[in-house]
Amino acid sequence: MKPLAALLALAVSGFSVHVRAATVQGVIFDDETSNPIARSQVTLDPLPGTKTRRATMLADDHGRYVFSSVPPGWYIVRVSRIGFETGEFGQLRPGLPGKPFEVRDDSDDDQLRQILMRRQAAISGSVVDDNNIGIPDWVVSVYTARPPIKRIAEAKTNDRGDFRVGELERGTYIVRAGGGQLEDQSELVPAYYKYGTALSGAEPIFVRLGETAAFTVIHTVAGQLFDLSGQILAPDNRPISIALISDSGRRTISAKAGPFLVSGLAPGTWEILAQGAGCGSYQTILIDRNAFVRVECDALSAPVVTGAGSHPVYARRADLDGPGDELELHGQALAPGPWEFMVRPSSDQYLVSIRNQGDTTPVPLAQDGWFPVQVGTAPQLQVNLSNKPASISGNVTASSMPVTGAPVFLQLLNPVTPELVLQAWEARADVKGHYVFNSLPPGDYRLMSSYELDYDEPVAREKSSTLRLAEGQSAEQPLELLQP
Amino acid sequence: MRFLAILLFAVCARAAVVEGVILDDETGNPLARTNVTLTPLPGTPAQSVTVRTGARGAFVILSVRTGWYVLRATRRGYAPAEDGASKPGRPGHAFEVADDRTGGFHEIHMAHLAAIMGTVFDENGIGIPNWQVHLYTTRKPMRRVASTTTDDRGEFRLGELDTGNYEVRSGPGPLEDKTTVLATYSQAAVELKDAFPVYVVVGETKKNVAIRPVKGKLLNLSGTLQAPGYPGRATLTLITDTGRREIAAGSGNVPFTASGIQPGPIELVVSGGNAIGALCGSFIDLKIDKDEFNRTYPCSFISPGGIQISGVQQVPIILRRVDLDGESDVHALGRDEMPIPGHWELTVPRGDYYVQSVRCYSRPCPQAGDWYAFESNSYRDVRIQLSSNAATISGIVKLKDSPVLGAPVFVNNVDTGQNWTVRSDPNGHYSATGLSPGTYTVVSSFNIDDIENLSGKPLTVRVYGPGQTVTQDLELLRP
Numbered sequence: 001m002k003p004l005a006a007l008l009a010l011a012v013s014g015f016s017v018h019v020r021a022a023t024v025q026g027v028i029f030d031d032e033t034s035n036p037i038a039r040s041q042v043t044l045d046p047l048p049g050t051k052t053r054r055a056t057m058l059a060d061d062h063g064r065y066v067f068s069s070v071p072p073g074w075y076i077v078r079v080s081r082i083g084f085e086t087g088e089f090g091q092l093r094p095g096l097p098g099k100p101f102e103v104r105d106d107s108d109d110d111q112l113r114q115i116l117m118r119r120q121a122a123i124s125g126s127v128v129d130d131n132n133i134g135i136p137d138w139v140v141s142v143y144t145a146r147p148p149i150k151r152i153a154e155a156k157t158n159d160r161g162d163f164r165v166g167e168l169e170r171g172t173y174i175v176r177a178g179g180g181q182l183e184d185q186s187e188l189v190p191a192y193y194k195y196g197t198a199l200s201g202a203e204p205i206f207v208r209l210g211e212t213a214a215f216t217v218i219h220t221v222a223g224q225l226f227d228l229s230g231q232i233l234a235p236d237n238r239p240i241s242i243a244l245i246s247d248s249g250r251r252t253i254s255a256k257a258g259p260f261l262v263s264g265l266a267p268g269t270w271e272i273l274a275q276g277a278g279c280g281s282y283q284t285i286l287i288d289r290n291a292f293v294r295v296e297c298d299a300l301s302a303p304v305v306t307g308a309g310s311h312p313v314y315a316r317r318a319d320l321d322g323p324g325d326e327l328e329l330h331g332q333a334l335a336p337g338p339w340e341f342m343v344r345p346s347s348d349q350y351l352v353s354i355r356n357q358g359d360t361t362p363v364p365l366a367q368d369g370w371f372p373v374q375v376g377t378a379p380q381l382q383v384n385l386s387n388k389p390a391s392i393s394g395n396v397t398a399s400s401m402p403v404t405g406a407p408v409f410l411q412l413l414n415p416v417t418p419e420l421v422l423q424a425w426e427a428r429a430d431v432k433g434h435y436v437f438n439s440l441p442p443g444d445y446r447l448m449s450s451y452e453l454d455y456d457e458p459v460a461r462e463k464s465s466t467l468r469l470a471e472g473q474s475a476e477q478p479l480e481l482l483q484p
Numbered sequence: 485m486r487f488l489a490i491l492l493f494a495v496c497a498r499a500a501v502v503e504g505v506i507l508d509d510e511t512g513n514p515l516a517r518t519n520v521t522l523t524p525l526p527g528t529p530a531q532s533v534t535v536r537t538g539a540r541g542a543f544v545i546l547s548v549r550t551g552w553y554v555l556r557a558t559r560r561g562y563a564p565a566e567d568g569a570s571k572p573g574r575p576g577h578a579f580e581v582a583d584d585r586t587g588g589f590h591e592i593h594m595a596h597l598a599a600i601m602g603t604v605f606d607e608n609g610i611g612i613p614n615w616q617v618h619l620y621t622t623r624k625p626m627r628r629v630a631s632t633t634t635d636d637r638g639e640f641r642l643g644e645l646d647t648g649n650y651e652v653r654s655g656p657g658p659l660e661d662k663t664t665v666l667a668t669y670s671q672a673a674v675e676l677k678d679a680f681p682v683y684v685v686v687g688e689t690k691k692n693v694a695i696r697p698v699k700g701k702l703l704n705l706s707g708t709l710q711a712p713g714y715p716g717r718a719t720l721t722l723i724t725d726t727g728r729r730e731i732a733a734g735s736g737n738v739p740f741t742a743s744g745i746q747p748g749p750i751e752l753v754v755s756g757g758n759a760i761g762a763l764c765g766s767f768i769d770l771k772i773d774k775d776e777f778n779r780t781y782p783c784s785f786i787s788p789g790g791i792q793i794s795g796v797q798q799v800p801i802i803l804r805r806v807d808l809d810g811e812s813d814v815h816a817l818g819r820d821e822m823p824i825p826g827h828w829e830l831t832v833p834r835g836d837y838y839v840q841s842v843r844c845y846s847r848p849c850p851q852a853g854d855w856y857a858f859e860s861n862s863y864r865d866v867r868i869q870l871s872s873n874a875a876t877i878s879g880i881v882k883l884k885d886s887p888v889l890g891a892p893v894f895v896n897n898v899d900t901g902q903n904w905t906v907r908s909d910p911n912g913h914y915s916a917t918g919l920s921p922g923t924y925t926v927v928s929s930f931n932i933d934d935i936e937n938l939s940g941k942p943l944t945v946r947v948y949g950p951g952q953t954v955t956q957d958l959e960l961l962r963p
Contacts, residue, residue, distance in 0.1 A: 039660035159643025166636025183517040
């Protein structure tokens with residue numbers, strides 16, 4: 001009997017282990033058509049305090065997802081897909097934070113948690129000539145309207161002169177047609193929507209998620225384009241490429257040592273980036289007439305980085321036509337010119353600055369944690385990490401009751417222009433409504449918690465808390481869950 | 485001096501002005517920077533003149549000699565339009581310029597070329613973004629003529645199309661979960677026979693063309709490119725009817741692996757050069773229906789020359805490459821050019837001669853219209869025989885026994901598919917020259933886009949021998 005009893009006990013024990021792991025399942029739908037969305041990436045994210053790891057899977061052909069063997073605790077289900085805004089289960093509407101839910105240890109959870117995903121925003125319109133005839137194959141650029149203005153997308157008009165730029169976040173944008181030559185060799189200079197060549201006259205376009213701002217008609221402006229001629233001095237006559245970069249795009253020519261000529265440059269500032277095997281150079285030039293430049297290709301050395309410890313250093317180019325792709329420094333040489341660098345330190349540190357060694361000018365403000373650095377042919381980067389990070393923590397309550405998993409938004413404000421944001425963070429409160437932000441630099445901060453307000457809404461700004469953090473300070477900031 | 489002034493006045497008095505405006509047929513807006521060509525009818529002793537319209541779509545052609553002319557407007561994205569045409573795309577009517585200095589005011593309406601719009605949907609009706617879409621002509625030989633990529637909503641637009649039937653097809657590729665879909669014709673056809681062709685006419689945009697890609701296995705191809713030793717090098721390009729990609733490049737033996745290949749015909753082109761710059765290459769076309777491993781593709785020496793032309797002096801040979809993914813741009817055969825291995829087509833410009841024969845490796849080259857197909861291998865043997873003893877078809881175009889001036893006459897060689905378009909002179913006389921012996925159809929109409937529905941059928945004319953002149957009067961056909 002004893003072995004049998006032991007076997008029975010083992011079976012019961014196994015059964016009890018089985019029922020302690022629940023199932024989280026649901027379906028992903030398109031908010032616009034209510035059709036299921038296949039192959040979306042679904043993440044089951046435990047709240048702080050729930051002792052398990054984040055799990056990720058792809059929804060199946062019918063938009064279904066099933067996470068099995070989920071330990072008890074509090075979770076958020078998040079779904080992402082190209083062209084759609086990230087969605088969360090329980091959100092009031094797409095774009096807002098979702099609500100956490102508890103997985104109990106009593107049985108399989110057969111509740112279907114469906115998530116509606118909304119398309120990202122888009123801008124469509126036309127580029128037209130003097131007679132409102134669409135101009136085909138014309139470049140259109142989209143810029144963020146909020147400083148620092150950056151070119152974030154590009155499109156080309158179709159046979160009717162129509163364009164569409166999709167996959168945009170909710171926000172305000174500036175749209176601009178590029179410069180170029182028409183069929184009769186007459187020239188157009190870059191022009192903003194609706195009219196004019198000056199940024200001050202541009203009409204910003206606000207788009208919401210799921211919305212296409214249509215009928216953005218850009219009226220082109222006649223003007224004069226210029227020639228840039230030059231002399232290339234490349235070692236060993238090696239082939240190099242020269243990128244001519246403006247805030248409305250770039251043109252690349254392949255060349256060897258000798259003269260070159262590029263026509264049709266719009267007036268304004270241009271960057272000249274030369275790159276060859278092991279060599280490069282960078283210069284800027286203001287084009288307001290036909291111009292001549294000497295382009296050299298100097299030997300390049302890989303950046304020497306000090307102060308980063310064991311943390312990887314990330315870099316991206318910051319040319320006039322927009323930020324480049326992020327890369328990790330592995331001893332590779334970087335083409336000269338404007339770059340941005342970042343280090344993601346551990347929670348007991350914060351990143352003070354990244355700059356050229358010996359640079360004594362004031363450190364420029366970092367945007368989203370990226371420090372701008374002008375890179376030469378033999379860069380020496382000094383990373384400055386501090387062991388005295390600040391932190392903010394507190395409890396989120398609603399009617400004096402803690403709010404489990406409340407979303408908390410934190411913004412570091414620009415000290416010169418407080419209405420502009422240098423960096424933003426988002427976190428969730430734990431099961432007891434407690435939130436923590438670590439590894440913060442000193443500065444002025446704004447924070448709030450809400451399921452229903454967009455952080456950029458004026459009412460949210462008015463109701464949010466502000467505080468100033470000194471280096472190493474640990475601030476306690478209780479938050480009331482904001483309601484509209 | 486006085487004599488000179490009088491002479492100048494006399495000359496000017498006999499030269500008229502032709503002016504007008506070009507308008508968008510859809511909006512009525514003027515079309516700036518449009519090319520306008522004034523072409524004299526046969527018998528009018530003048531040259532063709534081309535001007536561009538100004539900023540407001542207006543044009544002025546000065547010093548036009550007296551006679552009969554046709555005005556034609558061309559502009560990118562629009563169907564060519566002629567003054568007096570009953571519909572965009574149809575032949576226009578000729579007009580007379582008298583010596584009283586007024587050539588009249590001409591208003592030409594231009595219609596946009598056709599376009600096809602649609603969406604590539606997944607199995608749930610969600611548009612697939614950034615997906616390749618290809619367009620093929622349905623007439624033989626079926627060729628890929630355009631391609632585009634879907635936008636963030638999975639929607640596409642293919643514009644600048646002539647009137648006709650087209651097949652629309654999404655490209656092959658992997659989805660987010662690595663499952664693969666096959667190239668699929670509208671609406672959900674892997675095989676061409678199951679596809680829904682799309683018919684469009686000039687000025688029209690056909691909307692809501694749906695493509696639902698079909699899931700299926702894409703194939704792999706691996707092996708070695710045998711390139712010349714360093715510093716020579718070669719590239720290996722994989723071509724399918726949905727595009728091309730370079731799958732290997734380098735010197736010496738270069739291993740390669742290509743995945744995601746649509747089952748069906750593929751072409752592999754090797755091209756390169758050895759250390760001293762001598763060209764090499766090879767071409768392989770095959771049908772792939774399973775994964776292929778350990779294939780070897782060499783870069784073989786290419787011999788120069790091999791395309792000869794005789795019979796008429798100084799006629800250029802025009803070439804274009806024809807791969808599975810479509811035709812290349814045309815170019816004149818260079819003196820030392822060695823066409824890299826593969827499928828090519830050649831033609832010669834029309835003149836007062838005709839192409840007597842084009843033989844490839846001692847056999848007639850396949851002909852489609854003015855183009856002759858040939859294979860270029862490591863060597864080639866193509867012989868073009870021209871003859872200046874060309875035939876002519878001529879006659880009078882009449883309408884109820886009255887000659888019709890400026891009537892468009894369409895001549896078609898039913899054996900070769902070649903077409904000629906000529907206009908009758910002020911006496912209604914037309915003449916199509918530079919013809920080879922063969923069977924022709926001849927028709928005259930101002931409503932040529934309805935040629936299938938004309939009240940009468942084209943006349944059949946046989947040219948039995950070189951240099952023959954066949955007289956064939958025509959009745960102007962009307963719908």
